[in-house]
Amino acid sequence: MRFMNVFRENGRTRHHRRVALLVGLLAWGGTMPAGAAEHEALSIGITQFPATLNPNIDVMAAKSYVLGMTLRPFTVYDAEWKLACLLCTELPSIANGLAIPVDLPDGKKGVDLTYTIRPDAQWADGVPVTTADVRFTYEVGRDPQSGISNAELYRRIRAIDIKDEKTFTLHVDKLTFDYAAIQDFMLLPAHIEREAFAAPAEYRLRTRYNTDPTNPGLYNGPYRVAEFVAGSHILLEPNPHWAGPPGHFRRITVRAIENTAALEANLLSGTIDMIAGELGLPLDEGLAFAKRHGEAFQIVYKPGLVYEHIDLNLAHPVLADRRVREALILGLDREAISQSLFAGRQPVAATFVNPLDLGYTADTPRYRHDPVRAAELLDALGWSKGGDGLRRNAQGQKLSFELMTTAGNRSRELVEQVLQSQWRRIGVDIRIKNEPARVMFGETLPHRRFDMAMYAWISSPENVPRSILHSSEIPSAANGFVGQNATGFTSPEMDRLIDALEIELDPTARKALWAEAQRLYAAELPSLPLYFRSDVFILPKWLTGVRPTGNQSPTTLWITDWSAQP
Amino acid sequence: MKLPLILLVVIAAASFAAPLVNAILGIDPNVVDLLDRLSGPSLAHPLGTDELGRDVLLRLLAGGRVSLVIGVAAALAAAALGTLIGLTAGYLGGWTDRVLMRGTDAMIALPLLPLLIVLAALDLNKLGLPARLIQSDEISVVRIVALAVLVGWTTAARLVRGAALVTRNRDFVRAARSLGAGVPHILWLHILPNVLAPLIVATTLSVGDVILFESVLSFLGLGVQPPLSSWGSMLSNAQELITAAPLLAVYPGLMIFLTVVACNLLGDALQRRLDPVTARTR
Amino acid sequence: MIRFAAIRLVEIIAMLALMSFVIYALIGLMPGDPIDLMRSADPRMSAADAARLKALYGLDQPLLLRYAGWARQALAGDLGYSRLFAAPVWGALLPRLGNSLLLMVPSFVLAFTIALGLGTLAARHPRSRLDGAVNLFCFAGISMPTFWLALILILVFAAGFGWLPASGIATAGSSDIADRLRHLVMPVTTLTLVSAASYTRYVRSAMREALAQDHIRTARAKGASEARVVVHHALRSALVPVTTILALSFGGLVSGALVTETMFAYPGMGKLIFDAVMGNDYNLALAALLLATVVTMVANLVADLAYAWLDPRVSYR
Secondary structure, three states, rough: HHHHHOOOOOOHHHHHHHHHHHHHHOOOOOOOOOOOOOOEEEEEEOOOOOOOOOOOOOHHHHHHHHHHHHHHHHEOOOOOOHHHHHHEEEOOOOOOOOOEEEEEEEEEEEEEEEEOOOOOOOOOOEOOHHHHHHHHHHHHHHHOOOOOOOHHHHHHHEEEOOOOOOOOEEEEOOOOOOOOOOOOOOOOOOHHHHHOOHHHHHHHHHHHHOOOOOOOOOOOHHHHEEEEOOOOEEEEEEEOOOOOOOOOOEEEEEEOOHHHHHHHHHHHHHHOOOOOOOOOOOOHHHHHHHHHHHHHEEEEEEEEEEEEEEEEEOOOOOOHHHHHHHHHHHOOHHHHHHHHHHHHOOOEEOOOOOOOOOOOOOOOOOOOOOHHHHHHHHHHHEEEOOOOOOEEEOOOOEEEEEEEEEOOOOOHHHHHHHHHHHHHHHOEEEEEEOOOHHHHHHOOOOOOOOOOHHHHEEOOOOOHHHHHOHHOOOOOOOOOOOOOOOOOOOHHHHHHHHHHHOOOHHHHHHHHHHHHHHHHHHHHHOOEEEEEEEEEEEEEOEEOOOOOOOOOOOHHHHHHHHHEEO | OOOHHHHHHHHHHHHHHHHHHHHHHHOOOOOOOOOOOOOOOOOOOOEEEOOOOOEEHHHHHHHHHHHHHHHHHHHHHHHHHHHHHHHHHHOOOOHHHHHHHHHHHHHHHHOOOHHHHHHHOOOOHHHOOOOOHHHHHHHHHHHHHHHHHHHHHHHHHHHHHHHHHOOOHHHHHHHHHOOOOOHHHHHHHHHHHHHHHHHHHHHHHHHHHHHHHHHHHHHOOOOOOOOOOHHHHHHHHHHHHHHOHHHHHHHHHHHHHHHHHHHHHHHHHHHHHHHHHHHHOO | OOOHHHHHHHHHHHHHHHHHHHHHHHHOOOOOOOOHHHHHHOOOHHHHHHHHHHHHOOOOOHHHHHHHHHHHHHHHOOEEOOOOEEEEEEHHHHHHHHHHHHHHHHHHHHHHHHHHHHHHHHOOOOOOOHHHHHHHHHHHHHHHHHHHHHHHHHHHHHHHOOOOOOOOOOOOOOOOOOHHHHHHHHHHHHHHHHHHHHHHHHHHHHHHHHHHHHHHHHHOOOOOOOOHHHHHHOOOOOOOOHHHHHHHHHHHHOOOHHHHHHOOOOOHHHHHHHHHHHHHHHHHHHHHHHHHHHHHHHHHHHHHHHHHHHHOOOOOO
16 A cells, blocks of 8 residues: 555646556555564665775765765764764864974974874774774875875875874874864775785775675774675674664665666665665655655755856856856846755855855855846846847847756756746847766866856865865866866965965954955856755654764764664 | 558657747747646646646657657668668678678677767867857757667668578579679669568667667767757656656657557558568468 | 688677777777766865876876787786776676676567567467557557666556565575565566567568468468468578577677666666776776677677578578
8 A cells, every 4th residue: 555655646746646546556455565664674775886895995975875884984074064083082183282283394384183093993803993004094095006086185194103002193294274184084904904905006906895895804883894796785784893882773785776766666665765865866856756755754855065056167258257247147046946946945055155164154245036137237238139039249249158067967957947048038048068977077177168067066064165266276288187166267365365264273263264255256256156955865754863964974974873763 | 551651740740840839829848937847737738837847748749859850860861871781791792791791790789878978079060060050959969860870770781681692692683683784773673672671660660769769868868958858858857757747758658659659550551562572462 | 601600700800809999999089087077076186186096097198008008918818907896807797797697688588489479470360459469569668668667667566566676686685596586577577578579570570571472372282280381481481580680689688788777776787888988997898898799799690690591592602
């Protein structure tokens, strides 16, 4: 009888009733899948399968999701967006004396950070986690041959002092405001991985995380990997040597189902109990699902740090004029898009800084939908409306831009067509030209061959926008087309703010800098802010303790808080 | 013969008359109405509206135009190319046959995916295509047709070659050859009519195949790009709304079904009319 | 005949060499690479990291140079490591190939059996109600996109009745054979229905033509039983065009079924090739695609040899 529920009606889509009824009749007499009775096992559906479980190789959301349960990072941003210790005992700060600023020989400021590993931390094979692992991880991270994806932190650490089995000091060459955050230092088990690192260039091929992923010695979290079937699922079981509070579930299965329609069907069939928000349904699909089956599940929406926006190519002669950019944003009714396509769950963004972020300020220029003002601006610039409703300048040139986004992203394609429709109303012609993600990110954006590009920036709490707004990050032939400032935004003032933000330690002074950067961004409009993407968590009614963070930390880091209500 | 032809003509005429229907009803199928999403059938919107509040009927017609153009153009071009290659290979034999057939095998085994992505990123200006075409919305259609032809001709080529191999040793062909008929003459008058039957079946089948191929491309995110739509892209978009609005999938699905049925029945009828052998049994 | 086969084998080898280069070049020509994508997913990864990784994977070298390196190694029998799976190519390939064959072979056999049965039946009773029903089945099968069929099967048999598992190859932690079989039912059904429909069309049309030929009528006139006429005479000559179509589908056994695999989250070759190509995993993509090429070409060779056996009028000089 589950199926009748599945196709339950609610007025709005009345004309689909007959089909639903048919399908429902077909399934009449169906039984409820067993296995949900005791809730000792949890089956999670995600849309991606991790290519590797090695914490330092490759960047993949699916990997962080699984590692959240099996491997502890030193530090992490929690659901309150505060930095917290997981594997360490105390966060170093200048106040508690564990962080000591030092003057470096080249005149810059560095910092010495002392951490202590939790005394009860053990790998799942019973070997304690020690500073030997710290030293080994540093060795791997420093080696240019080892294939580590993000080596920035390892490069910044000049040296490591080992005090004893559990305590060590990092000598970092730059004193930034977030000096205590070392989540990129993902600890590797020296007693297992040392052998694979014998030839550094071969490490990424030999690492036990790939060749022997069920080896318990690779994991130190509340769970360990018990079965690994590439492309299909990962089975987790409790780590017998876990000293913290134990997790409620005796088995956790993470299943990868890429197609979201199939993912929903799997949830309805009981093959999976929940769909993770981090790697689950896009918001519009989640909303449609909630409308149908909302009462059978717990549905949690969480806006996060994924900033959807439209980059404007400032090298385009027309877009180079700030007034045109302002007219463009005034012509958009972003509130209506958010309300009708996303049921208001995806708040309209004013700038690239999330309202939950420490540096956020509400005191920036805001652009509400104002087609009259937009028309005035364009008229004043000589773009006047012709008989076909489109604007042309004195030379007869049409006010027309190419809008692109990642092909195949249905949600973005929908929004794109709404934007086209809205701009058309103020006389701006938009041609849609989408490209596969790899072409757009690999070729078109770096070479700045676009007019308007809609995509997202993924950031972390208080992420200084150096790579996207600093003038030194404009991709060009001179720097081999690296850098992510694809709009070509150049502002000495912004450069100064970014440089200052990175090293300002005083929270109040930093907040002021953040506010200034946001005001400048909103005034200059190098890109048009759309909204912060929301994640949809679809959970069974009996599951408790899942707390979405909205930042890059997956909910699974707090798996031991998850429990089942009878 | 008549019924399928009428059905096809009606579908095609309705699809190609879409702009006219737009004008009469005064609705633009691309205009978004966020306040009227997923609504049921009404006088203004006989089949209701889609997830962006656009008229489903008009989009169905406009999508039909794209789907039919892609299906028919690709099927015909592929059949023509395949026939040419298959005939040459099957009749001439020897080295020509070897080279052509290994090329065909290679084509069948060639991975489509990188080909598609390369095609999507190709700088068309360098190929000397007119700028008006490159800038138009229809460029994604041209890409898909090119790809469908590229992968589609192999079936026809192998079929025609197989039949040509059989036919070239038949008595009437030998007789024609001994009477001094030229190669083009023999191919055209003696071999081609004898391979037509399987070829026509394959071609009519492939119209449906290409329309479906396009829907798979849409499924992979590499199909027709918005604001253009096709039955295939409507179908693959609708799968995400399968529980919320199943009818959005039923309409394009039904249109594909009708088109496939019509094409196949037409193929059968043509086969009966063209093939001297089967015709005799009636 | 043997000479013919020998020449073909030489051609196949030459073709493989050529194909390896074409595939390598095609992947190389695809703009963008996975490291750029990785960067857009991690805000803390720096430009220096991206450059270091590209150099490490050799992506900064010219295409020809990289291909030459690959060819040298491959000739020595070493297909290298898969970058995506961080494992030797064969280690990454074989389990997937096994999964794929488990999926493709049963559905291929089933589809072919159904097609022969239905196609022959329909051809023997042209324009009857039975013929109409078979036609309707074919049209429905042909016009149903695979992803839709799969989705409907999941909704009805997994979400509705709860009879079958919705996805994957096995229940986590289970190594039971019955469990694996249960996971195969829906994907195999999907593939069978879709391909049986178009095979049936070919069999039907070939059979009708065959039944109308002179030697069949002669056989009938001689008083051969209807069963003998159909099976022995008509089916044999009808198999010529059918063999062509079958040989064309043979490569699919190895290259998998991307859409079906995606919908049922079934780790097979289709998904492997897709991921390898998208991830610029040259070694893995080449090995998988060349394997598919070999199978396609050998199948076509067998088909050509079969023509001669099926139809005495075909000769190979």
